[in-house]
Amino acid sequence: MASVSAPSAALSPHRTSASAALLFPYPCFSPRVSPAPTARPRRLAVSARAMPWPHVLTVAGSDSGAGAGIQADIKACAALGAYCSSVITAVTAQNTVGVQGVHAVPEEFVGEQLKSVLADMSVDVVKTGMLPSAGIVKVLCENLRKFPVKALVVDPVMVSTSGDTLSGPSTLATYRDELFPMADIVTPNVKEASKLLGDVSLQTISDMRSAAESIYKLGPKHVLVKGGDMPDSTDAIDVFFDGEEFIELHGLRIKTSNTHGTGCTLASCIAAELAKGATMLHAVEVAKKFVESALYHSKDLVIGNGPQGPFDHLFSLNSPLHKMGSLHKFNPDDLFLYAVTDSGMNKKWGRSIKDAVKAAIEGGATIVQLREKDTETREFLEAAKACVEICRSSGVPLLINDRVDVALACNADGVHVGQSDMPAWEVRELLGPGKIIGVSCKTPAQAGQAWKDGADYIGCGGVFPTTTKANNPTLGFEGLRTVCLASKLPVVAIGGINTGNAGSVMELGLPNLKGVAVVSALFDRECVATETRSLRSILMNACSRS
Numbered sequence: 001m002a003s004v005s006a007p008s009a010a011l012s013p014h015r016t017s018a019s020a021a022l023l024f025p026y027p028c029f030s031p032r033v034s035p036a037p038t039a040r041p042r043r044l045a046v047s048a049r050a051m052p053w054p055h056v057l058t059v060a061g062s063d064s065g066a067g068a069g070i071q072a073d074i075k076a077c078a079a080l081g082a083y084c085s086s087v088i089t090a091v092t093a094q095n096t097v098g099v100q101g102v103h104a105v106p107e108e109f110v111g112e113q114l115k116s117v118l119a120d121m122s123v124d125v126v127k128t129g130m131l132p133s134a135g136i137v138k139v140l141c142e143n144l145r146k147f148p149v150k151a152l153v154v155d156p157v158m159v160s161t162s163g164d165t166l167s168g169p170s171t172l173a174t175y176r177d178e179l180f181p182m183a184d185i186v187t188p189n190v191k192e193a194s195k196l197l198g199d200v201s202l203q204t205i206s207d208m209r210s211a212a213e214s215i216y217k218l219g220p221k222h223v224l225v226k227g228g229d230m231p232d233s234t235d236a237i238d239v240f241f242d243g244e245e246f247i248e249l250h251g252l253r254i255k256t257s258n259t260h261g262t263g264c265t266l267a268s269c270i271a272a273e274l275a276k277g278a279t280m281l282h283a284v285e286v287a288k289k290f291v292e293s294a295l296y297h298s299k300d301l302v303i304g305n306g307p308q309g310p311f312d313h314l315f316s317l318n319s320p321l322h323k324m325g326s327l328h329k330f331n332p333d334d335l336f337l338y339a340v341t342d343s344g345m346n347k348k349w350g351r352s353i354k355d356a357v358k359a360a361i362e363g364g365a366t367i368v369q370l371r372e373k374d375t376e377t378r379e380f381l382e383a384a385k386a387c388v389e390i391c392r393s394s395g396v397p398l399l400i401n402d403r404v405d406v407a408l409a410c411n412a413d414g415v416h417v418g419q420s421d422m423p424a425w426e427v428r429e430l431l432g433p434g435k436i437i438g439v440s441c442k443t444p445a446q447a448g449q450a451w452k453d454g455a456d457y458i459g460c461g462g463v464f465p466t467t468t469k470a471n472n473p474t475l476g477f478e479g480l481r482t483v484c485l486a487s488k489l490p491v492v493a494i495g496g497i498n499t500g501n502a503g504s505v506m507e508l509g510l511p512n513l514k515g516v517a518v519v520s521a522l523f524d525r526e527c528v529a530t531e532t533r534s535l536r537s538i539l540m541n542a543c544s545r546s
Ligand SMILES: Nc1ncnc2c1ncn2[C@@H]1O[C@H](COP(=O)(O)OP(=O)(O)OP(=O)(O)O)[C@@H](O)[C@H]1O
Pocket: 068, 159, 160, 161, 188, 189, 190, 226, 227, 228, 229, 236, 237, 238, 251, 252, 253, 254, 255, 256, 259, 260, 261, 262, 263, 264, 265, 266, 288, 291, 292, 295
């Protein structure tokens, strides 16, 4: 956790006194029922098989409608495999229409809850949500100093999306002066970022960048300004800043009104991933993908009659086709050495699809596609399931050529389609946003369509004459260059590529040409692993030259 620096008066024009009145001075909770606990000896001697569990403590408000707040946090952590304990700072009467009432928990009792959990339960990461008063923020800071944790995620909840105030202006100075300097990441939405910076106007991505930079100066190690509520944007864009680099995180904007609790969920997912050991950027990427997928799978849910409904955090339980194990963020660098299987070739050399894939991965393939045109469906599916297992355990994505049904049944990472297969947008509809979709393209127009359809990459070829695919016109380097320059998506070159010519393809130095896809040069050979290994070293050498 960031060390606590002395509060800077210069940075806190809205500073309030420590005794600032509670924003929500409602009657107290029930009296204490037990004395404050102290750390007790472990239950039993810890066994050799003791399994520490990633643990997030959320310090936040309860949402009676259960779409946001503590309830969202617990569901999000559960979905990502982290334990979530909860210190409740306020109870809200809330539904899909808005917030009807807020009952703040007295700060001493928030302190008592904090001590109960932090003194006993080996918390890895603390995530904060609604902190309704400056006093509660202070109590939290005191406890964090007493019981340090690995990371602190601060979601500076101020206004619900329905427009209701959850934490008023009197807490702003304490947030800025005391909590932010301790935070590993702060995740304001645009309205909150604006309030934190004295009501500056935030309309554009460039405004979001400036806001991230200004908030960074208040002391957190990272800032994520969320653009879920940005007007007129077709993508859901968030801006991440680590003090050096700005990263724009683009996601599909899901057309749904079920977005209540997206912010709480995002911050909890970041916390869960950090508790599991992820780096900050990776945690943020996984969290964003999770929110996007959850919204996608919940877009047609009807819960409540108001304008903003909750979504289903546990969508993966209801939809075995979209298991979390395959929530894969597409990395264009995975296209570097793309191995495409061919049933005929495997039969010829007497090996199973599974053994061919194993060998390609052993040799350094970075992504695998099963292109089995003549294998019976049942046999294909069995082989695909075995390959999914092999690929997952090696962290290599597995795609299926053309057969969306097989990809769904084996829970592959995605599908590659050609121009006469199912259109990419229909594949996207069926697979959802978390899967990888590639499209074979020969022209700039096809590349443009693939981008509009929501594909992740294009395969461009045949670059050289090939026998693998009948009637496949050769594009040559010029055709490849034309398509690459026109494509907004990363490209993998395909068609007749082998150890003899792969270097010259990469030496074209086209910025979005990320790798080569190979069939016969790997699989129509005696030793697949050896061929893959030498192709890999040729590609690496070519890239270091160009
Ligand atoms: N319709 C949407 N489709 C995809 N992603 C979305 C959508 N709405 C929000 N997001 C994403 O959800 C995350 C949370 O951002 P958002 O701006 O909604 O936070 P918030 O306003 O704090 O949320 P809330 O107050 O509703 O809990 C961000 O990563 C944002 O890009």
